[in-house]
Structure formats: C-alpha cells, structure tokens
Amino acid sequence: MFALAAVAAPGFAKPKLARDPFIENLIGRMTLEEKAGQLSIYSDQTRFDYQRINPASDAVTREQTLDLIAKGRITALFNGIGVAGGRELQKTAVERSRLGIPLIFAGDIIHGMRTVFPIPLGEAASFDPDLAMRTARASAVEMSALGIHWTFAPVVDIARDERWGRVAEAAGEDTYLGSLLAAARVRGFQGSSLKNDDSVLACPKHFAAYGGVMGGMEYSDVDIPETTLRQVHLPPFQAAFEAGALSTMSSFNTIAGVPSTGNHHLLTDILRGEWKFRGLVVSDYTSDEELIAHGYAADGPDAARKAITAGCDISMQSDFYNKYLPDLVRSGALDVAVVDEAVRRVLYVKKMLGLFENPYRSLNEEREKRDIRTPATVALARESARRSVVLLKNEKSLLPLPKSGKKIALIGPFGADRDHLFGPWTIFPDRTAVVSLEQGLRAALSDSSLLTVVAGSGIEEPLAGGIDAAVAAAKSADVVVLAIGEGANMSGEAQARVEIVVPPPQQALAEAVAAVGKPVVVLLRHGRALALTGAVRNADAIMATWFLGSETGHAMADLLFGDASPSGRLPVSFPQASGQEPFFYDHGPTGRAQTSDDASFKSRYREVTNEALYPFGYGLTYGSVSYGATAVDMPELSWDGTVTVSAVIANTGKRAIHEVAQLYICDTVASLTQPVRVLKGIRHIDLAPGESKTVTFTLSRHDLAFVNASLKWEAEPGLFKVWVAPSSTAGTFAQFRLLPGIGIKPKRV
The missing domain is CATH 2.60.40.10 (Immunoglobulins)
Known part of the structure; x- marks a missing residue:
C-alpha cells in the first residue's frame, strides 16, 4: 500500500489531452528527431556563463546552438537573458527550422530578477500569501522584460530538516502555509493570462518530497509512507496546479527506492490520473541521466525509456532524449504514442503561452529598459524585507534604538557586506543597487558618525586582529549591533550542514564582544533555522533576518529605529541543538511523552528537552x-x-x-x-x-x-x-x- 510502484498501476489510465487540430498537424509532420528535440532543454551558453550556475557539461558554441535550433533539436533554453540575443535565437527557431516551432526561454528565478526580494523562506515569515503574490508578480514583470517565459519556481517542498540547504528556497515546515504560498506565487508569476507579455509560466518543484531527504542530505533518498507523502508533501503541489501552474519539475530523490524522474506512480498515476494535470513535466538538471547512478537504469537508452514512460516529458541538459528516443522507437522498445503524448503536452504549453501567435512575446527592447527596478518594485522589495524579519527576543525593550544620542558599534562580517545580501539562487541581480546594513543605518541616523563599523571576523575564518578591533569598538559604543550568521554560499543547493550553528569564528567574536558588557542586538543572516548557543543565544535582542535582498539596509534601519514594527513569524522551528533535527512542530504523539516533572523512560534526549528554542509561528512585535x-x-x-x-x-x-x-x-x-x-x-x-x-x-x-x-x-x-x-x-x-x-x-x- 505504501510503495510507490515503478510500473503502471491499475485504476488510472494515462490521461490524454484533447486533440487540438493545430497541434496534431504539427505532430503528424514531425520526424522522430524533431519530436525528441521538442522534449529537450539545454542551458543557454550563447548569452550567459552557464557553468556559474550548474555543474559543468560539454561546452556548446553559439554556432552549434543555432544549428541545433535550426534542425528542430531544442525546445527551450534556460538561464540566458537579453532581448537582442533572444530575438536572434527565436528567429532561428521560427524562420530557419522546418516547422517553425518557437522556443521557450526559461530561468531559475527563485526570488527576484534584477530586484531581489527576500529568500522564499524569509518571505514565508510574513505568513502573507498576498505579499508572496505581489513579489512574484513584480519578479515576473522584470524577468519577462529580459526575455524569460518560464521560471523554475516556486519551490514548494515542505522541509523539516534544517540541515538541508534548500530549506532557503522553500516555505518552511508547514503544509498549510506552504500550500497558501505556493498558490499565491503561481498566481503572481502567471498573472491574469499566460499570454500576457509580462506573465511567466510557473514551475512548482521539486516533484516530489524533496524536502524529506534523509539526514537533510542533498540528492539523498526519501523514506516515507505514502500517507505522509500525500498529507505533508503533495498538497502544496496540488494547490499550485489548482492555481493554474502548467509545468512541474521532477525531483532528484528516490521515494521508496524509485527515483522521481522514473516514477510512473508519481508522474502519471497521481499527477495525471488522480489530479488530471494537463501540463508538462521537466526533469531536474540531468536527473534522467542520474537514473543510471541510482541503479535504476542500466544505461542511457534504458534511462531515457524509463523516464519518458514514467511521465517525464522534457529532458534537461543530459541530451538523453535527443540521443536515444528516435532509435528506441525504431527498435520497438518504446511506443511512439508515448513520445507523441509528451510532445502534445509541450506544444500545448507553448500554445497557452501564446508563442505560436507571437513568438517574440517578452522580447521587447522598450520593456527591457522600462520595466527593470521601477520605484514601485524597489519599494516592494523594502516592504517585503521588513515583513520577513522575525523578532525573537527583546529584553527590557532594547529595541527600537534611538536615531540620535547613542553610539552604535555595527560589528560582524555582514555589517558592511554587499556580497551576501541576496542569498542563494540569485543569478541576475543588480549588484550596483544593493543597500548594505551600514548604508541603511547611516542613512537613517541623525548623525552618521554615531555608527562605527568593524568586521571582527570573516564568515568562516578569523581575521587577524579582528576581535581586538571589535572589542575596542564595543567599549566605545552605547550598544552593539552584531551582524552574524551564514554566508550566501552556505545555503541553497548542495549546502547541507552537519551543525546548523553560527560558524565558530563568528561565535568567538560574539563571546568576546558580549564580555564587554554593553547591550547586544544580534542580527542573524541565514537560510535556515539555526541552533543558537552562548553569547548569541543570550543576547539582549535577536532578529532573524534571513537573506533580505536588494533593500536589506533600508528595511533593517526601518525596524531597528522603530519606523516599522516587526511582524514576521517563524516558518521553521529553531531547535535548541543541531542533533534535534529533523524537528517540526506538527509531529505525532508518542506513548511516552516527556513531561516537565518526569523525564525517566520518556521520549527525550539526555542533553535537551523536546521543545524548540523558538517554535514555528513564533514572533514578537514592539508592542505587547x-x-x-x-x-x-x-x-x-x-x-x-x-x-x-x-x-x-x-x-x-x-x-x-x-x-x-x-x-x-x-x-x-x-x-x-x-x-x-x-x-x-x-x-x-x-x-x-x-x-x-x-x-x-x-x-x-x-x-x-x-x-x-x-x-x-x-x-x-x-x-x-x-x-x-x-x-x-x-x-x-x-x-x-x-x-x-x-x-x-x-x-x-
């Protein structure tokens, strides 16, 4: 009952799209090679250094890319931007390929294009779907102005182990909140119609249960009963599809031993059979190829056959569909009807995007200049940053701070930093327009000379003389603002952590500064819940600030000086210790629950109680x-x-x-x-x-x-x-x- 079957299960036939004469005419005229091309997506190496984003693969020149497009061997390109280059690529597809089928331009735009909003986990702290919809809409306007039709977002994984790096990209540990935000972000990305020039196709990912990887380890297995799969992990996807999403991305993980990209029960029985999903499924980066490494496929042809038969329509980057599908059909190992149905879904989505009517939609040079970093978008970035911050502690109402009359020492590697404000998965930000903590605080103070800024340490390494300089600054100040936490490269894909703590050099800095005896405000920068210890945990005031994006400095000044009051709530539980992970509030009961007056022979750790340091939903304001x-x-x-x-x-x-x-x-x-x-x-x-x-x-x-x-x-x-x-x-x-x-x-x- 709980196994995710690898083969077709009885009860749900593979749903078929209604026959559209235009699409059927195209399919009827296609060669097998052109069909495989409509099922193949690649990184855009003509307009961007793709190796900065994903694992390196064989380089493809601009001329080779244009040749493949002209031969009808590419359906989409991703992570390239620029209207002029996009028009050239699209012109090749429309005017030089035999059938003139337009390309889709896609991108990993997770939380902002040129204007960067808080990481999704941070924005989830607003507990506000309307805010999530508005930031997704603003992101769609910017990315479509730069030529993107399809974003590989939102990430709707429910993540319950904070050691997992991709917690930062998702909405936290709760299914209800995650479902609300998933639907809101889809509505924001896609707007009132997918055919609008400023709308982009949403791609909720990673389908499915990627947030349940064992030990929080990236690309690992998921071992859960199907009841948990359906009750915890699938509802945000269903909410996203009900909101109109017409694509999804298969996940890297296995479930009950079956990799998602080859999982017929997941991609066909549930997605298309039970939910009647009409859109397309794209593999994650080479996840079809990785069926071999999983031990689920013998070789490339076997992997391609199993992936497309399971219901994965588009192969990303591996080139497996282009390489193997035509010969698999010719040999009789693969029914051409399976290929045709996948092509039908891809063409349906292209038609829904309006690309057959206007292949040059979202490739407008006027919009490329006009719709980037508008005053309204920048103001929204500041608002969303303010509303993402969670006030965890405020002893003796230390916050808000006065704008005059007190000397402030801004200490820590993130005080003047401009490189770690965006967080993970920000490919195309405007780095010239970012506002650091130092800039924001100086602009808000009545006298900027009241602020002293000292790094004190690096992010993961000490600085020579750094602690001495920090201690001296603290002694000369009335209050210390300690800007510490994780670097942007410590969260996101492939950034699992064994200990989810403040890095040791920064912890040492905090201990030395706290020993001075001045009031301390800790501003945490992070992409996950952290286990706080020592001087950080004992600080007079603590704010969870995540990675807040382009307007970090201004938003934090608004909050620190009381022009706005914190209103965020934790979308993830902060554990007392890393060893409590996975930790989440909506756990099941136990027959031997720990009580305050009796801990013997109970469900507990020896070192800590079972409570969170700060629980899900928690957050203070400046009021009472x-x-x-x-x-x-x-x-x-x-x-x-x-x-x-x-x-x-x-x-x-x-x-x-x-x-x-x-x-x-x-x-x-x-x-x-x-x-x-x-x-x-x-x-x-x-x-x-x-x-x-x-x-x-x-x-x-x-x-x-x-x-x-x-x-x-x-x-x-x-x-x-x-x-x-x-x-x-x-x-x-x-x-x-x-x-x-x-x-x-x-x-x-």
Whole structure:
C-alpha cells in the first residue's frame, strides 16, 4: 500500500489531452528527431556563463546552438537573458527550422530578477500569501522584460530538516502555509493570462518530497509512507496546479527506492490520473541521466525509456532524449504514442503561452529598459524585507534604538557586506543597487558618525586582529549591533550542514564582544533555522533576518529605529541543538511523552528537552499583546455544518502592532495517529495601543480531514481540540466533537 510502484498501476489510465487540430498537424509532420528535440532543454551558453550556475557539461558554441535550433533539436533554453540575443535565437527557431516551432526561454528565478526580494523562506515569515503574490508578480514583470517565459519556481517542498540547504528556497515546515504560498506565487508569476507579455509560466518543484531527504542530505533518498507523502508533501503541489501552474519539475530523490524522474506512480498515476494535470513535466538538471547512478537504469537508452514512460516529458541538459528516443522507437522498445503524448503536452504549453501567435512575446527592447527596478518594485522589495524579519527576543525593550544620542558599534562580517545580501539562487541581480546594513543605518541616523563599523571576523575564518578591533569598538559604543550568521554560499543547493550553528569564528567574536558588557542586538543572516548557543543565544535582542535582498539596509534601519514594527513569524522551528533535527512542530504523539516533572523512560534526549528554542509561528512585535481564551460557538459540529472558533486579542502596550493570529487543531483520537497540532488558519490584524479585537475562524469537517490508511482524505467523527494562538506552542484550547453524518459510523470513542 505504501510503495510507490515503478510500473503502471491499475485504476488510472494515462490521461490524454484533447486533440487540438493545430497541434496534431504539427505532430503528424514531425520526424522522430524533431519530436525528441521538442522534449529537450539545454542551458543557454550563447548569452550567459552557464557553468556559474550548474555543474559543468560539454561546452556548446553559439554556432552549434543555432544549428541545433535550426534542425528542430531544442525546445527551450534556460538561464540566458537579453532581448537582442533572444530575438536572434527565436528567429532561428521560427524562420530557419522546418516547422517553425518557437522556443521557450526559461530561468531559475527563485526570488527576484534584477530586484531581489527576500529568500522564499524569509518571505514565508510574513505568513502573507498576498505579499508572496505581489513579489512574484513584480519578479515576473522584470524577468519577462529580459526575455524569460518560464521560471523554475516556486519551490514548494515542505522541509523539516534544517540541515538541508534548500530549506532557503522553500516555505518552511508547514503544509498549510506552504500550500497558501505556493498558490499565491503561481498566481503572481502567471498573472491574469499566460499570454500576457509580462506573465511567466510557473514551475512548482521539486516533484516530489524533496524536502524529506534523509539526514537533510542533498540528492539523498526519501523514506516515507505514502500517507505522509500525500498529507505533508503533495498538497502544496496540488494547490499550485489548482492555481493554474502548467509545468512541474521532477525531483532528484528516490521515494521508496524509485527515483522521481522514473516514477510512473508519481508522474502519471497521481499527477495525471488522480489530479488530471494537463501540463508538462521537466526533469531536474540531468536527473534522467542520474537514473543510471541510482541503479535504476542500466544505461542511457534504458534511462531515457524509463523516464519518458514514467511521465517525464522534457529532458534537461543530459541530451538523453535527443540521443536515444528516435532509435528506441525504431527498435520497438518504446511506443511512439508515448513520445507523441509528451510532445502534445509541450506544444500545448507553448500554445497557452501564446508563442505560436507571437513568438517574440517578452522580447521587447522598450520593456527591457522600462520595466527593470521601477520605484514601485524597489519599494516592494523594502516592504517585503521588513515583513520577513522575525523578532525573537527583546529584553527590557532594547529595541527600537534611538536615531540620535547613542553610539552604535555595527560589528560582524555582514555589517558592511554587499556580497551576501541576496542569498542563494540569485543569478541576475543588480549588484550596483544593493543597500548594505551600514548604508541603511547611516542613512537613517541623525548623525552618521554615531555608527562605527568593524568586521571582527570573516564568515568562516578569523581575521587577524579582528576581535581586538571589535572589542575596542564595543567599549566605545552605547550598544552593539552584531551582524552574524551564514554566508550566501552556505545555503541553497548542495549546502547541507552537519551543525546548523553560527560558524565558530563568528561565535568567538560574539563571546568576546558580549564580555564587554554593553547591550547586544544580534542580527542573524541565514537560510535556515539555526541552533543558537552562548553569547548569541543570550543576547539582549535577536532578529532573524534571513537573506533580505536588494533593500536589506533600508528595511533593517526601518525596524531597528522603530519606523516599522516587526511582524514576521517563524516558518521553521529553531531547535535548541543541531542533533534535534529533523524537528517540526506538527509531529505525532508518542506513548511516552516527556513531561516537565518526569523525564525517566520518556521520549527525550539526555542533553535537551523536546521543545524548540523558538517554535514555528513564533514572533514578537514592539508592542505587547495578550490572547484571551479560545472559544467555540457550539460543542458539537454536524457532519455538514461549520463551527466558529474565536479569541479576543488585545494590544496591552504603548505601540501599534500588526499581529498574526494562528488557528491550530488536534484530532485527539484517529485511525492513524495525527499531529499534536496542525495549522488551519491565519488572520492578520492591526491593533492600536489599548485596542482589542475578536478574531474568528470557521471550520468544517473538510478542514479536519487527513489521509487515512486507504489513502483518502477523510474526516472521522470524534473529539477535536482547537487553539487560537500566537505560535504553535502557545494559547489555551477549546474543544468540540464532530458528529457522524447519515450512514457514517463512529469509528472511535
């Protein structure tokens, strides 16, 4: 029941697109070589140094690329930009190839083009799908202005092990939040119509369960039951497809021993059979070729056959489809109908993009100049950066700082840094327009001479005399702002970490500076949750700032000096120690749960409790907030009815706040054990000092459903707990009972 079968399973026939006469005419005129070409995508080596992005492969000259396009052997190129070059490439496809089928230009634009927004994990801290939609829309405008039709984003993996480097690219550990953001980003990228000149095709990735790799190790195996696959990892993809996404990318990992790129159950039975997905599947970079290294395919022809038969339509970079598909069909090893169906899906997507009507869409020299780094886009980058920051600690209301009257020592490798503001997967940023922490703070201070900037250490190495200089600066200051954390190259693809801590040279810097005795504000830069220790953990104030992008300095000045109040909430749990990973709030119960008064023979580590240092959903403001008791409007929920859950939230402080109220549920007894809490709702409210508001949520039985042993989403009658709370571990609970419907038997007591 839990195995992901490698062969076609009964029950779901491979869905076929409705026959479009235009597309069928093209397919009928194609040679096998041209069909294979429509299923092959390559890095654009004519307009960009592709080896800076992906692993090196055989170099292809501009002339060779143009020749392959003219022969109809390329369907798309990726990670090249520039309107003039794009028009030349497209002209070759449209005017020199036999059938004139246009190219798609694609790119790994994960969180911004020229204007860079916070990494997706950081933006997820806003808990705001509208913000995610707006930044995706702004990114689409910029990337389409530079000639891109298709972005390999959003990353919708649910990541529960912070050692995994690609946590930075995704939306965190929670399925509900991840699904909201996945749909929002798809809507932002694709706009009101895919045919619009400023819209780009979204590609939610990595399909599927890449965030579940064992040990947080990149490219590793995933060993989970199919119930977990369907309940935790698949919903964000389904949300993205329901929002209109017409492409997805297969993941590098195996699931139950079957690599995703060769997984018929995943790519055909579920994606096309159950979900009726009409779009295309593209392999990740050479992931079809890697079926051989996985031990799943014997050689290149075997890998190509298994990948396309499983449902992978486009081969990225390996050249396997161009090399092997024609001969596989001629030999009878591969049914040409399988190839035709893949080509049909690719041509359908090109038609939906409007490329047959206007092959030169998004290749406009006026837009290339006009739509880059507009004032509105830059302002949005500043807003999104502010709203991504999470205030973790603020002892004695140290923050916000005054703009005058106090000397500030900005210490750490990220104080003046301009090279590590963007984070991973930023290929084409405007590096001349980035705002560093130092620049932002100096611009905001009444007297810029109040700020002293000292590096103190490198990111992963000490600096000669660095700590002495930092200590001297701290002694001369009234307050220390310590800018420390991870470099941009420490997160992202192939950047798994054994210890998710502040690098030792920076930790040593923090200890020395803290010993001076001045108030310390820690600004963490990071692409994952970190296990904080020593002087960093004990600092007077701590902010999780992730990688905030182009407007980092201005956004941080807004927050540090109180022009804005922090409102972010953690999309990932901060563990007490690296050894707690994988760590996530919505874990299942155990028969021997640790309690505060009894730890013997309980589920626990010897060194730390099972709690997070800072839990999912946690975040402070500059105000003071109180939550009243959670209430339900009825003790029993009928099978087809609804229940209203509410709580009164009050601002008991002296500053206006933006609060993010969260609704959690717990199915107390089920046929399969369910998480101790699960997020089911988010409300954003603004509260003036002394103001209170009642927040309400509505639940139906559909919100209470889980994936049962029959692999169906179903609710079961019984008792449920609910919390309206500021985080996943706070709040008081209320409870109600879901009653069985007509013909529904109670399954439990």
